[in-house]
Amino acid sequence: MAVISAAGLARTFQTKRGPVQAVRGIDLTVREGEILGFLGPNGAGKTTTLRMLTTLLASTGGAATVAGHDLAADPAGVRRACGYVAQSGGVDAQISVREELVTQGRLYRLTKPQAIARADELARDLGLTDLLDRRTSALSGGQRRRLDIAMALTHRPKVLFLDEPTTGLDPGSRADLWDLIRRLRDEHGTTVFLTTHYLDEADALSDRLVIVDRGVVVAEGTPTALKLRYGGSIDASLQDTFLAITGRGPSPADAAPVAV
Amino acid sequence: MLLHDTALIYGRYLRQSLRSRFALLFGVLMPLLYLLFFGPLLTGLSLGGRGSSWQLLVPGLLLQLGLFGASFAGFSIIIEKGQGVVERMRVTPVSRLALLLGRVLRDATVFVFQAVLLVVAAVAMGLRAPLAGILIGFVFVALLTVSLGSLSYALAMKVHTPQAFGPLINAMTMPSMLLSGLMLPMSLAPAWLDVLSHFMPFRYLVDAVRDAYVGSYTTDHMLYGVLVALGFSALAVTVGTRVFRTAGA
Numbered sequence: 434m435a436v437i438s439a440a441g442l443a444r445t446f447q448t449k450r451g452p453v454q455a456v457r458g459i460d461l462t463v464r465e466g467e468i469l470g471f472l473g474p475n476g477a478g479k480t481t482t483l484r485m486l487t488t489l490l491a492s493t494g495g496a497a498t499v500a501g502h503d504l505a506a507d508p509a510g511v512r513r514a515c516g517y518v519a520q521s522g523g524v525d526a527q528i529s530v531r532e533e534l535v536t537q538g539r540l541y542r543l544t545k546p547q548a549i550a551r552a553d554e555l556a557r558d559l560g561l562t563d564l565l566d567r568r569t570s571a572l573s574g575g576q577r578r579r580l581d582i583a584m585a586l587t588h589r590p591k592v593l594f595l596d597e598p599t600t601g602l603d604p605g606s607r608a609d610l611w612d613l614i615r616r617l618r619d620e621h622g623t624t625v626f627l628t629t630h631y632l633d634e635a636d637a638l639s640d641r642l643v644i645v646d647r648g649v650v651v652a653e654g655t656p657t658a659l660k661l662r663y664g665g666s667i668d669a670s671l672q673d674t675f676l677a678i679t680g681r682g683p684s685p686a687d688a689a690p691v692a693v
Numbered sequence: 694m695l696l697h698d699t700a701l702i703y704g705r706y707l708r709q710s711l712r713s714r715f716a717l718l719f720g721v722l723m724p725l726l727y728l729l730f731f732g733p734l735l736t737g738l739s740l741g742g743r744g745s746s747w748q749l750l751v752p753g754l755l756l757q758l759g760l761f762g763a764s765f766a767g768f769s770i771i772i773e774k775g776q777g778v779v780e781r782m783r784v785t786p787v788s789r790l791a792l793l794l795g796r797v798l799r800d801a802t803v804f805v806f807q808a809v810l811l812v813v814a815a816v817a818m819g820l821r822a823p824l825a826g827i828l829i830g831f832v833f834v835a836l837l838t839v840s841l842g843s844l845s846y847a848l849a850m851k852v853h854t855p856q857a858f859g860p861l862i863n864a865m866t867m868p869s870m871l872l873s874g875l876m877l878p879m880s881l882a883p884a885w886l887d888v889l890s891h892f893m894p895f896r897y898l899v900d901a902v903r904d905a906y907v908g909s910y911t912t913d914h915m916l917y918g919v920l921v922a923l924g925f926s927a928l929a930v931t932v933g934t935r936v937f938r939t940a941g942a
Binding site: 484488489509512515517520522525528532536 | 694697698701705708709712773775776777778780781782783784785786787939
């Protein structure tokens with residue numbers, strides 16, 4: 434069953450130098466409980482797409498539903514059903530971990546006792562219990578990321594959007610985060626929609642990949658299928674496959690040599 | 694829901710203000726300096742108003758406090774946009790209007806608190822005014838900060854850098870202060886300046902508070918002041934709400 438489906442989803446920004454088509458028309462479906470890797474070169478429209486799917490940005494064309502709620506007609510329904518972690522996270526440096534978690538619960542309309550209980554529960558689940566009384570500025574990068582994700586999980590969303598969740602993390606923290614993402618899917622059936630520039634991450638984590646370039650979907654499938662189709666072999670690296678699809682990088686092997 | 698969300702946002706930002714006590718007091722410094730070093734210059738002059746020179750100056754300083762303070766309120770939201778806090782809140786079901794109202798009500802609280810400090814200092818300097826008039830003055834400070842705060846937040850949602858925001862606000866606040874006669878009443882002005890100042894909404898506010906400070910509560914000045922203050926607040930909150938409602942702002 435599709436938990437996200439988009440058809441021709443587009444966004445054009447009006448700038449002083451004329452309209453800029455950041456996203457020209459995205460068609461995609463994401464199945465319930467799937468971990469979807471959303472890849473593309475810088476400027477391909479990944480973040481813009483994510484911001485549309487989370488109601489932060491109105492689309493200028495096309496339509497999409499998230500967890501059965503139409504983006505344009507029922508943004509409130511979409512907000513109740515999804516969680517979002519932006520690249521920059523989103524916590525105030527001066528506030529304690531506990532206060533941020535409790536306030537987040539209250540923003541999701543929990544009562545105060547419910548919000549306090551939920552904050553404790555999330556802290557236990559994401560290994561933040563000992564950090565609850567620290568200011569968020571005193572957290573390490575990996576701890577910050579876990580807090581960002583805890584905040585997005587406050588209302589037990591069906592769909593979790595993660596924008597470059599592991600950028601800037603050390604290898605250990607990245608591995609922890611991968612485990613966390615898999616656990617969310619396995620234990621809660623959460624659908625995870627994530628963007629990343631780390632192709633090993635996309636390879637290891639995603640059930641399926643959607644590759645965008647210049648605002649449209651240029652390829653999609655399981656990592657294995659994409660390697661076979663675009664990389665030429667099941668043993669191709671995802672890096673080579675990605676470059677073959679987006680056409681950025683060394684010329685393909687069968688091209689005529691420039692000089693012999 | 695709007696009430697619940699507004700109270701929540703108000704509480705969050707009020708706690709933020711209380712954490713930085715220095716900033717809380719620092720805001721009152723500029724009008725306090727005017728009170729200390731400019732106020733005494735006026736005591737022997739004939740300024741054309743009723744009452745003492747303090748009854749003319751203090752209303753102006755109160756509105757100056759609100760004008761400069763609330764106009765720069767948007768800075769905080771530019772910082773929060775950079776931290777991702779604004780977007781994080783906007784993906785929750787929280788009322789968009791509450792995100793604005795919680796903030797401007799916090800600002801109104803902070804500036805009324807600063808206004809109280811300023812009036813206490815002014816009383817020490819020699820101000821004598823009826824209590825009702827002083828309370829009316831605080832209401833005007835609150836309305837002014839709600840208006841300017843809303844506009845400032847709305848503008849800050851639209852600009853991307855503090856470097857773009859600061860000069861713009863500076864360019865608006867200085868002429869507003871001078872043209873509304875906050876320091877000295879416009880009754881001293883030549884006709885052209887007096888006429889020009891009538892296009893400045895704050896002029897009506899300061900005239901009303903000056904009347905309140907001499908105990909005249911049923912004058913034309915008071916009527917116009919109340920109408921302009923309420924109208925300006927309604928307009929500013931409407932503009933602010935629009936910006937906060939639009940996704941992607």
